[in-house]
C-alpha cells in the first residue's frame with residue numbers, strides 16, 4: 001500500500017505553500033482511496049511548480065500540466081461516482097466546484113500554448129489553483145463528503 005505523506009512534511013520554504021496554514025490544509029480527508037489520489041495530485045502540482053520555477057521548457061511544463069489535469073479529472077469523476085451512487089445531497093455544488101477547478105487548469109493550458117517560456121504569471125496560476133483546490137475545495141467540499149462517507153461506513 002502506498003504510504004501517504006502529509007503536506008507538512010514538505011519543505012516549508014517552498015513558495016507554493018508559503019503563508020498557508022498547513023495544519024488546516026492537509027490533503028488527507030480520512031477516506032483512503034481519496035487520500036491517495038489527493039497525494040498524487042499534490043505530487044503532480046509540485047512537479048508543475050518545479051517546472052515553472054526551474055524555467056523548464058514550455059513543452060515540459062505543458063506535459064506536467066496535462067498530467068495534473070488528467071489526474072484531477074479522474075479523481076473528480078471518482079468522487080462524483082461515489083456521490084451519485086450514494087445520492088449525496090450536495091452533488092451539484094460539489095460537481096460545479098470540480099468544473100471550476102478543471103476550467104482554470106484548461107485555461108492555463110491554453111495560456112501556456114499562446115506564449116513562449118514561463119514567466120511570473122505562470123507561478124501565480126499554479127499558486128491560485130493550489131489554493132482553490134487544496135485550501136478551498138478540500139476543506140469545504142471534500143471534508144463534507146468525507147463526513148458523509150464515514151457515516152456510511154466507508155473509510
Ligand SMILES: [Fe+2]
Pocket residue numbers: 076079094098137141142
Ligand atoms: Fe472534490
Ligand SMILES: [Fe+2]
Pocket residue numbers: 034038075079142
Ligand atoms: Fe478531492
